[in-house]
Each structure stands twice: as structure tokens, then as C-alpha cells.
Amino acid sequence: MASTILPLELVDRCIGSPIHVVMKNEREFTGTLMGFDDYVNMVLKDVKEYEVTPNGVVETDLGQTLLNGNNIAMLIPGGRGPNA
Amino acid sequence: MASTILPLELVDRCIGSPIHVVMKNEREFTGTLMGFDDYVNMVLKDVKEYEVTPNGVVETDLGQTLLNGNNIAMLIPGGRGPNA
Amino acid sequence: MASTILPLELVDRCIGSPIHVVMKNEREFTGTLMGFDDYVNMVLKDVKEYEVTPNGVVETDLGQTLLNGNNIAMLIPGGRGPNA
Amino acid sequence: MASTILPLELVDRCIGSPIHVVMKNEREFTGTLMGFDDYVNMVLKDVKEYEVTPNGVVETDLGQTLLNGNNIAMLIPGGRGPNA
Amino acid sequence: MASTILPLELVDRCIGSPIHVVMKNEREFTGTLMGFDDYVNMVLKDVKEYEVTPNGVVETDLGQTLLNGNNIAMLIPGGRGPNA
Amino acid sequence: MASTILPLELVDRCIGSPIHVVMKNEREFTGTLMGFDDYVNMVLKDVKEYEVTPNGVVETDLGQTLLNGNNIAMLIPGGRGPNA
Amino acid sequence: MASTILPLELVDRCIGSPIHVVMKNEREFTGTLMGFDDYVNMVLKDVKEYEVTPNGVVETDLGQTLLNGNNIAMLIPGGRGPNA
Numbered sequence: 001m002a003s004t005i006l007p008l009e010l011v012d013r014c015i016g017s018p019i020h021v022v023m024k025n026e027r028e029f030t031g032t033l034m035g036f037d038d039y040v041n042m043v044l045k046d047v048k049e050y051e052v053t054p055n056g057v058v059e060t061d062l063g064q065t066l067l068n069g070n071n072i073a074m075l076i077p078g079g080r081g082p083n084a
Numbered sequence: 085m086a087s088t089i090l091p092l093e094l095v096d097r098c099i100g101s102p103i104h105v106v107m108k109n110e111r112e113f114t115g116t117l118m119g120f121d122d123y124v125n126m127v128l129k130d131v132k133e134y135e136v137t138p139n140g141v142v143e144t145d146l147g148q149t150l151l152n153g154n155n156i157a158m159l160i161p162g163g164r165g166p167n168a
Numbered sequence: 169m170a171s172t173i174l175p176l177e178l179v180d181r182c183i184g185s186p187i188h189v190v191m192k193n194e195r196e197f198t199g200t201l202m203g204f205d206d207y208v209n210m211v212l213k214d215v216k217e218y219e220v221t222p223n224g225v226v227e228t229d230l231g232q233t234l235l236n237g238n239n240i241a242m243l244i245p246g247g248r249g250p251n252a
Numbered sequence: 253m254a255s256t257i258l259p260l261e262l263v264d265r266c267i268g269s270p271i272h273v274v275m276k277n278e279r280e281f282t283g284t285l286m287g288f289d290d291y292v293n294m295v296l297k298d299v300k301e302y303e304v305t306p307n308g309v310v311e312t313d314l315g316q317t318l319l320n321g322n323n324i325a326m327l328i329p330g331g332r333g334p335n336a
Numbered sequence: 337m338a339s340t341i342l343p344l345e346l347v348d349r350c351i352g353s354p355i356h357v358v359m360k361n362e363r364e365f366t367g368t369l370m371g372f373d374d375y376v377n378m379v380l381k382d383v384k385e386y387e388v389t390p391n392g393v394v395e396t397d398l399g400q401t402l403l404n405g406n407n408i409a410m411l412i413p414g415g416r417g418p419n420a
Numbered sequence: 421m422a423s424t425i426l427p428l429e430l431v432d433r434c435i436g437s438p439i440h441v442v443m444k445n446e447r448e449f450t451g452t453l454m455g456f457d458d459y460v461n462m463v464l465k466d467v468k469e470y471e472v473t474p475n476g477v478v479e480t481d482l483g484q485t486l487l488n489g490n491n492i493a494m495l496i497p498g499g500r501g502p503n504a
Numbered sequence: 505m506a507s508t509i510l511p512l513e514l515v516d517r518c519i520g521s522p523i524h525v526v527m528k529n530e531r532e533f534t535g536t537l538m539g540f541d542d543y544v545n546m547v548l549k550d551v552k553e554y555e556v557t558p559n560g561v562v563e564t565d566l567g568q569t570l571l572n573g574n575n576i577a578m579l580i581p582g583g584r585g586p587n588a
Contacts, residue, residue, distance in 0.1 A: 025577065
């Protein structure tokens with residue numbers, strides 16, 4: 001049987017690696033995970049924000065960013081964002 | 085009388101099996117359940133996302149994904165998604 | 169005076185019986201209650217989903233399903249759904 | 253000075269009596285209160301639901317019903333609903 | 337320096353007096369405060385409800401009413417409602 | 421280095437002084453802060469409410485008012501409201 | 505391996521420095537961080553508010569401001585706002 005992976009274990013494995021984050025308000029981010037806490041508030045660096053607009057996906061570079069955990073809908077380890 | 089099944093028991097039985105997840109914001113996912121915690125945050129692999137758009141259901145492959153438990157509306161063990 | 173019934177007592181009495189569930193996002197379900205926990209997360213089997221659309225109520229068979237308790241608006245023991 | 257009435261005291265006095273319940277999503281119900289818990293989840297019998305639609309208020313008989321306390325906006329002891 | 341008034345002190349002083357309550361969903365009420373609890377769930381009597389509609393403010397008499405504290409946006413001691 | 425100011429310290433310093441409050445539902449208030457509790461529920465006096473309408477900002481005098489802390493988006497010590 | 509940074513550590517490092525804050529209701533602020541608490545309620549000085557309107561981004565100077573932590577979506581240390 002495939003080994004079980006707990007959610008915080010998965011996040012912990014992502015430290016230092018790229019990750020794709022989708023927020024509840026549909027904003028999306030990619031970046032390298034620098035750290036997180038029990039509420040899954042997350043510190044990312046080299047962050048790119050993707051905003052879906054009527055004219056397509058707008059990308060913005062943000063550098064280092066702290067994301068509020070209770071606003072996160074899902075995480076995709078190694079994900080390269082909606083345009084990938 | 086049919087035996088009672090507690091919610092977390094049902095989720096636990098799904099580890100290693102396909103599952104269909106419907107979020108509160110109407111996004112839907114299928115994948116194989118790898119693990120979960122007490123808040124029913126869930127780690128899935130081989131994930132497919134289904135987004136209902138005016139032009140029908142758009143499917144996206146996501147690979148391994150962590151879903152935020154407080155955003156989940158319902159789980160269908162063995163479910164194969166909205167197109168099934 | 170009619171005897172008092174506590175909410176979780178009522179739910180407990182429904183185990184093994186049909187129940188109609190209305191969610192906060194207006195989705196409705198019928199099915200047989202298999203189990204529940206203190207947060208009234210509920211396991212149902214033989215589940216039918218009812219979605220109100222401009223062209224009337226669309227029914228979908230889901231089999232066994234786990235519903236997130238904090239998304240439930242109301243429960244109708246023995247209820248046979250919106251088309252009944 | 254008028255005697256003070258605590259909220260749960262008021263609800264307790266309503267057991268066995270008619271009550272009008274308005275939910276946060278604007279759905280309204282009348283029925284006889286059978287019981288409630290500390291979260292003011294409520295069991296009602298002989299329940300009538302009132303849904304405000306463009307063509308006026310639609311009434312539906314539901315029989316016995318459990319209402320989720322965190323979705324309740326207000327209670328009117330002895331209230332006979334929006335058409336009264 | 338003006339003496340400090342704590343929120344629950346202010347509510348306590350209003351017992352037996354008229355009060356104007358504005359809910360988060362924009363419904364407004366006036367009435368006499370009969371009692372409240374730590375969650376500021378409130379029992380009012382001689383209650384009048386004010387609903388802002390396209391054709392102006394509609395007033396409805398409700399008698400005794402229990403308001404859910406977590407749905408209250410603000411309280412105006414002695415307030416006589418939006419038409420005052 | 422500028423001295424650090426903790427949120428509740430800042431609010432405490434405002435007691436007896438004018439303050440501008442912006443709620444999550446975009447309603448705005450000015451008034452003199454009389455007191456507050458750990459949830460930042462706030463008692464204000466000489467309160468003016470500002471409602472942004474299609475025809476500009478409508479001001480209403482409310483006198484003494486209690487604002488629900490969990491509905492507050494931000495506080496501006498000494499602020500004189502949106503028209504200042 | 506890059507050193508891990510915990511969310512509250514990152515915020516702590518920002519004290520006395522410029523920071524860009526994006527709220528859940530899409531309002532944005534820049535200012536110098538003066539202090540914060542465990543709920544990430546934040547005290548900022550020299551605050552500028554950015555509101556996205558049909559006619560572009562409107563900037564308003566607010567001076568010292570307290571932001572409610574549970575309304576914050578994300579923080580960008582050293583960020584100079586949406587027009588940068």
C-alpha cells in the first residue's frame with residue numbers, strides 16, 4: 001500500500017522548493033517555500049502572482065511574500081502556475 | 085441494522101483509493117487519497133481538477149495536491165468526477 | 169407536554185433511515201444516514217443530489233458520500249427531497 | 253424594572269410552542285419547538301418553510317426538521333411567519 | 337478624562353431601555369432590551385423591524401424577538417431606528 | 421529604532437480621542453472612543469456614520485454607539501472620516 | 505539549504521521598515537510597520553491606501569492606522585504598493 005502522507009508533512013517537504021498556491025479569492029501564486037506555521041501561513045520568495053482578468057492572466061513579480069493560511073484553497077508542490 | 089460509519093473512518097478507508105472532492109467554491113477534484121489530518125486537510129496524488137465554465141467542464145492535471153479541509157463541501161469515495 | 173428532543177438525539181435516531189439534507193449553498197441531498205460526528209459531518213449511502221437549475225431540478229446519483237457539517241443548513245428526517 | 257430574560261431562557265420557554273425562525277440566507281420557518289442545544293441548533297415539528305420568490309412567498313410543509321444554529325439570524329416566539 | 341465604558345457595560349445599562357440594532361445583512365430593529373448573554377445574543381420586546389426596499393423603508397411589528405449576536409454589526413442605545 | 425506599538429496599546433491610547441473606523445461592509449464612522457474590550461468591540465460617542473451612495477457620502481449623527489469588533493476592517497486614530 | 509523563515513519571524517523583521525499589505529476585500533496599503541500581535545493585527549505609520557476604481561488606482565494618505573489581522577490576505581515586506 002502507498003505510504004500515507006500527512007498534510008503538514010507534505011508542506012514540510014516543500015521547503016526550499018517551488019510551489020503553486022491557489023487562494024480562496026481565485027488569486028494564484030508561485031514561489032519557493034521558505035517556511036510555514038501550524039495555520040499554514042506561508043513565507044515564499046521569488047514570488048509571481050497570477051491574476052485572471054478578461055484579457056488573460058496578468059503576472060506580477062512580488063519577491064518575498066507572506067500568505068495568510070486561512071485564505072489558501074490548495075497547494076500544488078512543484079506547480080509552475082496556471083500558465084504552465 | 086447496517087453498521088454505523090463515522091466520517092473520519094470513511095475517509096481513512098479511502099487512503100490509497102480514488103476519491104471525488106467537491107469544494108465550497110464549486111471546484112471539483114478527483115485523485116488518489118494519500119493522507120489527511122483532523123481538519124480533513126487532504127493530500128491527493130494523480131489529481132485532476134474540473135472547472136465548470138460556460139463552454140463546459142475544463143479538466144486540468146495537477147499531480148500531487150493539498151486541499152484545505154475547511155473549503156471542502158463533500159467527498160465521494162470512489163467517485164470519478166462530474167463527467168463520469 | 170411533548171417530550172423534548174435534542175438535536176444530536178434526532179440525528180442519532182435517523183441512523184439507518186432516509187434523510188433529506190439542505191446545504192448552505194442551496195445544494196440538496198437525500199440518502200440513508202450511516203453515521204455522523206460531533207460536528208454533524210455526515211456519512212450517507214444511496215445518495216441522490218438535487219441541483220436547482222434554470223431548467224428545473226437536476227438529479228445525480230452519488231452512492232456513498234461524506235457531507236461537511238459546517239456547510240449544512242438543515243436536516244429533514246425521512247425527507248424525500250425537493251421533488252417529493 | 254422589567255425582569256431580565258436571558259437568550260437561552262427565552263428559547264427554553266418556547267419548547268412545545270410555535271416559533272418563527274429567520275435564517276441568515278433569508279429562508280424563514282414556523283413550527284413547534286421540540287428541543288435545542290447550546291449552539292441553538294433547533295428541532296422543530298409541523299414545520300412550514302417560507303421562500304420569498306419573485307412571484308410571492310412559497311410555502312412548503314416539511315414535518316420534523318433540524319435547523320443549524322449558526323445559520324439562524326433571529327427567532328420570534330409565537331411568530332406565525334412572514335404572511336401573518 | 338471622560339470615564340471609560342466597556343462594551344458589555346454599555347449593553348447592560350440599556351436593559352429596560354429602547355435600543356436600535358443594525359445587523360450585518362443590513363436589517364435594522366428597534367425595541368426594548370430585555371436581556372443578553374456573553375455572545376451579545378439579545379432579547380428585545382416591542383420590536384419593530386426596518387427593511388430597506390426600493391420603495392423605501394418597510395416597518396414590521398414583531399413583538400418579542402431573539403437576535404443572533406454574531407450577526408449584529410452595531411448597537412445604538414436609545415436609537416429610534418432609520419426613520420428617526 | 422522607532423519604538424514598537426502593539427495594536428491594543430494603540431487603541432488604548434485613543435480613549436477619549438477622535439477615531440475613524442472602517443467596517444468590513446464599507447460603512448465608516450467617526451467618534452470619540454469611550455472604551456473597548458479584547459475583541460476590539462468599541463464604544464464611541466458623538467458618532468457620525470458615513471455611507472457611500474451613488475449620490476455621494478451621506479452623513480448620519482448617531483450619538484453613542486457600540487461597534488462589533490469582528491466587523492471592523494481598520495482604525496485610524498485621530499481620523500476625521502472619508503470627507504476630511 | 506536556504507534557511508527556513510517562520511511567518512511571524514518575517515513580520516517581526518519588518519518592524520520599522522516599509523511593507524505592502526493586501527486585504528481580503530482587495531484594498532491595499534503601504535506604510536512602515538510599528539507593531540503587531542499574535543493575530544497579525546498590525547500598526548502602521550505613514551500609511552497610504554490604494555483603492556482600485558474604474559478610473560484607476562486612487563491613493564489616500566491615512567497617517568497611523570491599525571489593520572485587522574483576520575482581514576489580511578497577504579504581506580509583501582519592502583513592497584511599495586500596486587503602482588510600483
